[in-house]
Structure formats: structure tokens, C-alpha cells
Amino acid sequence: MKILQICNKFPYPPKDGGVIATYNMLKGFYITGHAVTIATINTSKHYTDKASLPFEIGQMANYYDMYKYTNPHVFGALWNLLFSNKPYTATRFMSKKFKKVLDEIFISNTFDIIQIEGLYMCQYIPYIRKYSNAPIAYRAHNIEFEIWERLWKKTKNPIKKAYFFSVAKRVARFEKSYINVYDILVPITQRDLNKYKELGNTKPSFVAPTGVFVKDYQSKPFSGDISLFHIGGLDWAPNQYGLLWFVKNCWEDIRKLHPHISFKIAGRNAPKWFVKKMSAPGVEFVGEVESSRDFMTNHAIMVVPLLAGGGMRIKIVEGLAYGKVIISTSVGAEGISAQHEKEIYIANTTEQFVAGITELINNSELFRSIEKNAITFVHQTYDNNKIIQELIDFYQQHVPRN
Secondary structure (H helix, E strand, C coil), X not given: CEEXXXXXXXXXXXXXXHHHHHHHHHHHHHHCCCEEEEEEEEECCCCCXXXXXXXXXXCCCEEEEEEECCCCCHHHHHHHHHHCCCCHXXXXXXXXXXXXXXXXXXXXXXXXXXXXXXXXXXXXXXXXXXXXXXXXXXXXXXXXXXXXXXXXXXXXXXXXXXXXXXXXXXXXXXXXXXXXXCCEEEECCHHHHHHHHHHCCCCCECCCCCCECHHHCCCCCCCCCCCEEEECCCCCHHHHHHHHHHHHHCHHHHHHHCCCCCEEEECCCCCHHHHHHCCCCCXXXXXXXXXXXHHHHCCCEEEECCCCCCCCCHHHHHHHHCCCEEEECCCCCCCCCCCECCXXXXXXXXXXXXXXXXXXXXXXXXXXXXXXXXXXXXXHHCEHHHHHHHHXXXXXXXXXXX
């Protein structure tokens, strides 16, 4: 098949959830013998020099990109709030220059399927319709407005609360306006598919979670001193708020019970104010790491204290693939069918996090059981080669025959 993927970030290097989701799909299409073209906004925040791509990455697709400054700033958000009815997060990805990139692609190419990666690139669907009759699949990475609704409900600061409320309303209106505008819906979790059906989706749909290439994940039982860790995009508000909550509400009690334990926090693009907040005794802000694999495998228990979010946490799937013991909120583990105390440990309150971490430290039998079960679970549920082939089979059922 000839596949066009339309992205709001360059799909390499795979260092945050959205990019990993797009890159793993691209790599899967390539491995299974399909011809892929990438049309992407190359953002100021996640810029990649196309000319410096590793050879094997360059071979995977024909890449068409356009640089755009997309960094959020206060004045831009304020202007949007006063003079636009669209969400600020959407307007940052709309560009006349990107339409010219699409023009260039469609002049000399036809496709069997066009896959839109994420909500904010759905804005280009009406434009794409003018130049292509190929079915358009919307790969929904999450239910976007739910993230903002949850932030609004969890935030206590009245100014931020009012802002999150406004954004949640705008994103909800924007997201619902694209229901059934696509031809095929490809959510990454069954929960998200159920939600889209509630919102009125009537188009053919297929759940394609973000998987991993299981052969790339070598794991062995953890040995060494127990330490806690978190890894994720630290420019993402839900990660920030979750970690702030954990350090403020859980960490002191954990340290009282386990005075020698440490908590390492890794991630890119952390704002200065956030780094300052991560300064409690025993908490170490590491920042961006060269190898997420080395960071994960060198520490014992992965902490995911997410209070808001959507879709699925790809870092949890990666952690499970490495056989990591993970303690997460229900929101953090949402969309991932791992079971409490079998492949993952679920905690939603201060008391549950403190008790759960203590149990994982003291109960070696439970710790080893979760390590082993996590690996088996990923191999059975998130093998990307299997996911891609099933998606391709589904697409072929909906591609018009010549």
C-alpha cells in the first residue's frame, strides 16, 4: 500500500509519547513492505534536521517537512482567548505553508490511505479532500478535551482553573466538530473508541494501540538498591501536575519509612519553575537522558502519578516491556489492560502510594511476579508487528478496488 502519514511533529527521534506513537507506526509500515510518505510540521520545540537523519531512518519514508514556530507564549494565548473561538493548541498547527507542502506531495503522488496523526492535523482534512480521493484515517492519540477537563477539575489556582475551563470547552467543541469528517477512525485504546461512539462516531473503526518491537527490549530481573524513577515529557502539563502532587503529598511519608530511597526524574523540556519544585530531599532531577533504556533498567520502580491525561501512556508500555515494576494511578494506566498486582500496581491516593511502594520494597515475591508478568503481557498484547499487520488488513478492506 501507498500510505501518507500527516503529523504535527517530525516522527524522529522517538523521545516523547506522540512521536513514539507516530514513529512506531511508520517503522511498522516500512518493515511490512509498504511505501510511506511523511508530511509533517517540523516544530521549533521538537525540530529535527532532515538532512542529518540516520541512514536507516531516511530509508523508511519520503519526508516532506515545513518549519513552524509553535512554542506557546502568554501573549499568543491571550490573543487567542480574546479574538478566536478555536483552541490555542489547534491554531499553532494551522499553516498556509503546510498546505503548499501538501500541494507538492499531491501533484506527483497518489495514495491508498492517508493517516492523520492526532487531532490538530484534522484541520487539513477539507483541504486534502480537494486533491485526493484516498480514504482518510484519523488516528486519535487520545480524547483531547478530556485532558483539559481533568486539569480544570484538579487545579485549585482560580486563574489557572478558569483558563483550563475555557480551553476544555474550546477543545471539546473543536474535537466534536471533526466526528465523522474522516473515513476511518483508528483510536489507540478501546476506551477511546467507546467514547467516540458516545460522541456520535459512525465510521468504520479499528483499535490500534501503540505497540513496541518486542525484540528490541531485552530485560532481566532488577538487582541492586531499590530506587524510584519517572520518565516522560516534562513540558506536558499532566506530567508536571502529577509529579508536583506526588512530591508534595507522598514523598515525605515514603522517605520516613525508607530514608535511603531516592526518586530520579528524567524528561526533556522541563521549565525552570518545575525543576525548582523538584528539590525535596532524595529527589533528583536528571533532565533529558541519552538512553531511556539505560535509565529505566538502572532503577527499580517506575512511578506514574498522573491525575489527568488521555489515550495511553506509551512509557508505561515501554516500562512493562523492560520488565519494570510500575506503580501508577488509574488515569496513568488508562487504556492499558494490565491488572493490579499482576502486571502493574495501581494507587490513587497518598495512602495507597505509600503503602504500595512499601509493599513492593518489602515483598520480593510480588516484585518478581510483576516483573515477569509485565514482559509476558507486552509480548501478548503490544507486539507492534502484529498490531501493524492487523491494521493493514483492516485498511485493505476499506480501500476502493480499481
